[in-house]
Structures are given as structure tokens and as C-alpha cells.
Amino acid sequence: MKILIIEDEPLLSETIVSFLKKEGYRTEQAGSFDQGREKVNIYEYDCVLVDIGLPDGNGLGLIREIKKCHPETGIIILSAKNSLDDKVSGLDLGADDYLTKPFHLSELNSRIKSLLRRRKFDGQKEYTVGRIRIIPENRQVFVAEEALAVTKKEFDLLLYFVTNPGRVLTKESIAEHLWGDFADNSDTFNFVYSHIKNLKRKIFEKTGTEYFRNVYGSGYFFECPRETAANVDDPYPVEKS
Amino acid sequence: MKLQNKISIRFLLVTFVVFVLAGVLFYLALGHVVDYNIREMLDSRRASVLLYLQNSEKDKIAAISQDQTIFIRKIPRTNDYTLLSDTLAFDHDEKGMIPYRKMVFSTLANGEYFQVTILQSLLESEDLRAVIVSFMIFLFLMILIALFFLNNWLSNKVWSPFIKSLADLKSWKLSELHRVQFDRTGITEFNQLNRMLEEMMGKMLADYRNLREFADNASHELQTPLAIMKSKLELLLDDASISGLPHKQLYDLYQSVTRLSKLNEALLLLSKIENRQFSDKSEVDLSNLIQSRLDYLGELFDLKEIKPSADLKSPFIIRMHPVLADILVNNLLSNALNHNFAGGKIVVTSGFNEMVVSNTGSPQPLDAQKIFRRFAKGSNSMHSNGLGLAIAKEICQSNHLELSYGYLNNCHCFTVKKMGEDGLSV
Numbered sequence: 001m002k003i004l005i006i007e008d009e010p011l012l013s014e015t016i017v018s019f020l021k022k023e024g025y026r027t028e029q030a031g032s033f034d035q036g037r038e039k040v041n042i043y044e045y046d047c048v049l050v051d052i053g054l055p056d057g058n059g060l061g062l063i064r065e066i067k068k069c070h071p072e073t074g075i076i077i078l079s080a081k082n083s084l085d086d087k088v089s090g091l092d093l094g095a096d097d098y099l100t101k102p103f104h105l106s107e108l109n110s111r112i113k114s115l116l117r118r119r120k121f122d123g124q125k126e127y128t129v130g131r132i133r134i135i136p137e138n139r140q141v142f143v144a145e146e147a148l149a150v151t152k153k154e155f156d157l158l159l160y161f162v163t164n165p166g167r168v169l170t171k172e173s174i175a176e177h178l179w180g181d182f183a184d185n186s187d188t189f190n191f192v193y194s195h196i197k198n199l200k201r202k203i204f205e206k207t208g209t210e211y212f213r214n215v216y217g218s219g220y221f222f223e224c225p226r227e228t229a230a231n232v233d234d235p236y237p238v239e240k241s
Numbered sequence: 242m243k244l245q246n247k248i249s250i251r252f253l254l255v256t257f258v259v260f261v262l263a264g265v266l267f268y269l270a271l272g273h274v275v276d277y278n279i280r281e282m283l284d285s286r287r288a289s290v291l292l293y294l295q296n297s298e299k300d301k302i303a304a305i306s307q308d309q310t311i312f313i314r315k316i317p318r319t320n321d322y323t324l325l326s327d328t329l330a331f332d333h334d335e336k337g338m339i340p341y342r343k344m345v346f347s348t349l350a351n352g353e354y355f356q357v358t359i360l361q362s363l364l365e366s367e368d369l370r371a372v373i374v375s376f377m378i379f380l381f382l383m384i385l386i387a388l389f390f391l392n393n394w395l396s397n398k399v400w401s402p403f404i405k406s407l408a409d410l411k412s413w414k415l416s417e418l419h420r421v422q423f424d425r426t427g428i429t430e431f432n433q434l435n436r437m438l439e440e441m442m443g444k445m446l447a448d449y450r451n452l453r454e455f456a457d458n459a460s461h462e463l464q465t466p467l468a469i470m471k472s473k474l475e476l477l478l479d480d481a482s483i484s485g486l487p488h489k490q491l492y493d494l495y496q497s498v499t500r501l502s503k504l505n506e507a508l509l510l511l512s513k514i515e516n517r518q519f520s521d522k523s524e525v526d527l528s529n530l531i532q533s534r535l536d537y538l539g540e541l542f543d544l545k546e547i548k549p550s551a552d553l554k555s556p557f558i559i560r561m562h563p564v565l566a567d568i569l570v571n572n573l574l575s576n577a578l579n580h581n582f583a584g585g586k587i588v589v590t591s592g593f594n595e596m597v598v599s600n601t602g603s604p605q606p607l608d609a610q611k612i613f614r615r616f617a618k619g620s621n622s623m624h625s626n627g628l629g630l631a632i633a634k635e636i637c638q639s640n641h642l643e644l645s646y647g648y649l650n651n652c653h654c655f656t657v658k659k660m661g662e663d664g665l666s667v
Contacts, residue, residue, distance in 0.1 A: 009465050012469045080509075102464075105472050168493065187578065188539060194544060216484070216488045216489050216496070218491075
């Protein structure tokens with residue numbers, strides 16, 4: 001999977017690149033409107049992340065360009081918070097998604113996966129972590145080959161974890177993923193906690209294993225537990241709850 | 242009291258007093274002149290009666306004059322006297338009693354004493370007096386009315402530039418960043434006033450613009466570094482080689498940066514609302530919107546054991562940017578939830594021109610002046626940046642809505658009310 005990042009702020013761009021590389025994507029960077037235009041005209045990407053506020057041009061122009069050359073390419077707009085008209089016009093031009101800065105990298109990851117899944121025939125249609133299989137299109141969850149009944153929010157939560165396996169998801173990023181603007185509320189962390197507790201219980205009942213782990217109070221970690229022997233260097237030992 | 246009325250009332254009051262005094266004096270003077278005239282007439286008739294008595298023979302003296310206004314009768318010896326009095330007597334012409342001035346005097350003529358009574362009708366002079374007085378009153382009223390209208394007209398004319406300036410000032414809003422251009426008037430004082438006002442406004446606008454530009458730029462420039470910090474920290478938090486205390490410290494840092502960037506977003510949003518950058522308005526039913534938000538947030542309420550009750554049958558339709566409507570509803574509900582206690586209540590009602598969100602919470606009423614100010618935090622909560630209500634207020638203000646606070650039945654009530662274009666409630 002090849003991803004192009006068009007972002008004028010080199011530090012931010014590099015952070016995104018190093019994150020996506022860990023995810024196994026091939027990445028390329030463009031630091032300006034002109035560079036971006038050149039790249040999208042020559043190469044074909046699976047996904048392009050476009051910053052709207054580029055110093056030498058509006059990212060919306062690039063979206064038009066991409067749609068013209070490679071209509072199959074997925075486009076995610078990265079933009080400053082509350083530039084709502086950009087959002088509307090960007091999506092009208094054919095962008096697939098919209099993220100406001102500053103965003104959580106795991107959120108970006110989740111969005112890219114969902115986009116690739118939707119746009120590409122060879123995109124991943126289902127995710128499997130351990131004995132958990134999740135089919136986003138039908139909003140179905142199978143645990144140990146049995147369908148698991150989950151609420152809407154629990155599904156969103158699980159999908160977020162499943163698309164970011166083996167990664168620390170901070171409470172903030174989870175709350176924001178589930179609640180958007182309402183995540184500022186003081187009770188959302190409790191809410192995240194109680195949902196994770198429920199999911200944990202439901203999955204544990206079927207598999208007898210813990211998939212969620214608490215990470216030093218900062219967030220949660222989702223992974224298929226390795227064999228007992230391999231648990232020696234486990235960075236986040238299971239906390240008994 | 243309006244300036245014009247104040248002047249009119251003083252003006253009319255003084256005129257009234259002067260007229261009343263003049264009227265009384267005139268009336269007295271008139272009475273005096275009339276009395277004097279009557280006396281003169283009586284005196285001249287007395288002279289003719291005396292002449293008549295002197296020249297008539299004793300037995301031929303008529304007791305009553307033809308017009309029945311002079312009566313003469315013999316009396317025994319007496320001292321000289323003259324008495325004047327007012328009386329009523331029957332008059333055949335008038336077919337009624339009419340007022341007379343009566344003069345009774347004694348005289349000695351041809352060695353005999355007579356008492357003479359002369360009646361002088363006062364009817365004519367009374368009539369005259371009445372005519373003059375009513376004319377006076379009529380004139381007085383006419384002058385009063387004329388003065389009133391003249392005064393009104395004149396004040397309107399003279400004060401109109403002032404009133405116009407006042408109206409301009411009233412409609413002027415610093416945050417709208419437009420200058421008011423006052424017209425030149427023919428009156429020096431007003432010209433001076435207007436010039437001073439223009440200068441002051443210019444200064445205020447310049448200061449305000451600078452301040453706002455600074456705030457805008459600051460928040461804008463902070464955005465990118467904050468985004469970088471946040472994502473770098475996220476990468477570090479995800480680094481399995483960092484664990485224990487360093488991880489905890491990184492997370493603290495991450496939390497603070499998240500808070501900072503949220504604060505920054507809120508400030509940016511505020512300045513965007515102030516700059517009227519949300520001009521793309523459409524009809525939004527806030528009542529409907531808040532209902533869908535309540536449904537969406539149902540789980541959050543459940544978690545806090547809060548049972549929201551809503552009476553939202555009546556649509557509350559406002560022309561505003563849909564995103565602002567969303568933020569407004571969000572902030573109000575968020576506030577009601579955040580400052581509530583477990584097991585508390587949230588009641589939302591809507592009417593044709595208002596919507597009320599009320600919630601239980603701290604048992605004391607809040608300071609209505611302070612809560613809408615920026616950074617007016619009740620508690621130093623990690624999750625409240627103290628801008629939620631300030632943003633809600635700003636949104637309302639930019640959309641002809643009034644957001645007010647009240648404390649009723651142990652509930653904190655936030656009311657959103659429609660305002661007319663002129664800023665008055667409808």
C-alpha cells in the first residue's frame with residue numbers, strides 16, 4: 001500500500017511517515033502544492049493525505065487533480081479545526097474523509113484502513129486478531145467463530161482496537177473516536193472504561209483470554225495474547241481486574 | 242425622560258405660571274376699572290338727582306324714576322351718609338334677577354331730608370368682563386398650544402443630529418469592526434461631539450483589531466507545533482521500550498498538550514465566531530437537534546444515572562450556521578452534564594421562541610454575570626476549559642439569540658431566546 005503525505009510542516013509530516021511505516025505502508029512525502037501536484041500526476045497512490053492549508057496553494061486544487069488522474073485513489077483531508085467550508089467542499093470534490101488537526105495517529109490509521117477497505121477491491125474486508133474476527137461492512141463480530149452481540153458503541157470501540165492492534169490507544173483518542181466533540185466531557189473516560197470492561201467480559205467469556213490491557217493509566221492496549229512462554233518480554237503485562 | 246419632553250414640560254410650566262399670574266392681574270385690573278366706571282356713573286346720576294331735587298317743587302318730586310332705577314323718599318332729619326352695596330333686582334327686560342350696584346345716600350334739599358337709592362345695572366359690565374375673560378382664556382390656550390408645537394418642532398429640528406448620532410452609536414458594535422461616519426450638522430457643539438466620538442471609535446477599533454489579530458495569530462500559529470507535539474508524544478507512548486514512570490510522565494505531558502490544543506481550538510473557534518466567519522446560514526430546528534443529541538448521548542446520561550426529560554414538541558427554528566447550532570447544543574448539554582451530580586436531572590424544553598436547558602447541580606445559584614465570561618471555571622477541572630458557555634454566548638450573540646441564566650427550583654436554567662434584529666426580545 002502506497003501513501004502520499006502532502007503536508008507543509010516537515011515535523012508533522014515525518015511523524016506521520018514514521019507512524020505509517022510501522023504500520024507497514026510505503027510512504028512518500030510532498031512539502032508543497034507543486035511537489036504534491038507533480039507526484040500525483042506521475043505516480044499512483046492507494047491513499048493521499050492532503051493538507052488544505054499549503055503555503056503555495058489550496059489543497060482542494062490537489063484533490064481535483066488527483067480525481068482527474070487517478071480516481072481510484074483514496075483521499076483524506078487534513079485540515080485545521082473548524083474549517084468547515086473546506087470540509088464540505090473537500091468532500092464534494094470527492095475526498096473520502098476529513099481529519100482535523102491535531103488528530104490522533106491511531107485515528108488516522110483507523111480512517112486509512114476503513115478508506116482502503118471501502119475503496120479498493122483488494123482492501124481488507126475483515127480483520128482478525130487472535131480469535132476475534134470483525135466484518136466492518138456488516139458490523140458483525142465473531143469471537144471463537146461465534147457471533148457476538150455488541151452495542152453500536154462497543155462495535156465502534158472494538159473496530160478501533162482491531163484496526164490498531166498492538167498499539168497503545170490513549171483514553172483521549174478513544175473518547176474522541178467515539179464521541180467526537182463531546183469527548184471533552186468529564187465523564188467520557190468513565191464511559192470508555194465501562195465499555196471496555198463490558199467488551200473484555202464478553203470476549204473473556206467466549207475465549208478465556210484477555211485481549212485488552214491497561215497501560216499505566218494512559219490508555220489501553222489490544223493484542224492477541226501470545227503463548228505463555230513468550231510472555232516474558234511482554235511490555236504490558238496483563239493486569240488482573 | 243426624553244430631552245425634548247423635559248424641555249417642553251419646563252417651557253410649558255413657566256408659560257403657564259406667567260399666563261396665570263398675568264390673567265389674575267388683568268382680571269383684577271379689569272374689575273377695578275369697571276368698578277371705577279360704575280362709581281362714576283352713579284356719581285353723575287347722583288349729581289343729576291341732586292339737581293332734580295333742588296329744582297323741583299316739594300310735592301312734585303317723583304318717588305320712582307321711569308326706568309325704576311332711582312327711588313326717592315322723604316326721611317326725618319338725619320346725618321349725611323352714602324352707602325354702596327351690590328344687590329339683585331328683578332328686571333323686566335331680562336325676565337330675571339340681575340345684579341345691580343346700589344347707592345343709597347341722604348341729602349338735604351329745600352329744607353327737607355331725602356333718602357335716594359340709585360340702582361346701576363352691572364349686567365353690561367359683567368357681560369363685558371365675561372367676554373374679555375373668555376377671550377383671554379382662549380388666547381392663552383391658543384398660545385400654549387402654538388408654543389407646544391413650536392417647541393416640539395424646534396427641538397426636533399435642533400436635536401435631530403444628536404438623536405441620529407445616538408441611534409448610530411446604539412447600533413454600533415465594536416466586534417463588527419465598522420466605523421460610524423457622522424453627518425456634518427449646522428451646530429458647532431454637535432460637530433464637536435461627533436468628531437470626538439469618531440476619534441474615540443477609531444481608537445477603540447484599532448486597539449480591538451490589534452488585540453484580536455494578535456489572539457488570532459497566536460492561536461493559529463500554535464496549532465501546528467501543538468499538533469506535532471501531540472503526534473510525537475503519541476508515537477512515544479506507543480514505544481514499548483518506554484515503560485513505568487517515564488511512560489507515566491509522557492502521558493502527563495500528552496494530557497497537558499491535549500488540553501492545550503483543545504483550549505487553542507476553542508479560542509480559535511471563538512475568534513472565528515467573532516469574525517463572523519460562519520456566514521453560511523440555513524434554517525436549523527434546535528429543538529430537533531437537541532433531541533437527536535440527547536438520543537446520541539443517552540449512554541453518557543445513563544452512566545451518570547441522569548434521566549434527561551425533554552419536552553421538545555414545539556420546533557425552535559433559527560437561521561444559523563448548522564455547525565454553530567451543533568456546537569451551541571453540544572456546549573449547553575455538555576455543561577448540564579458536566580456540572581451535574583450522579584442521579585441528577587436534566588430538563589430540556591422548547592417553545593416557539595425559546596429553548597431552556599436546565600439541570601441540577603451545585604445548590605447555590607451561579608453568578609449570572611460571570612459564568613459567560615471566558616475562563617470562568619467553577620472548578621479547576623481537567624476537562625473543562627471554561628470556554629464552553631463563553632462560546633455558546635458568542636454563538637447566540639452572533640445569531641440574534643439571547644442566552645441567559647437563571648436559578649429556579651434548585652435548577653440552573655439556561656435559556657436561549659429569539660431576539661429581533663434590533664436586539665429586543667420578540
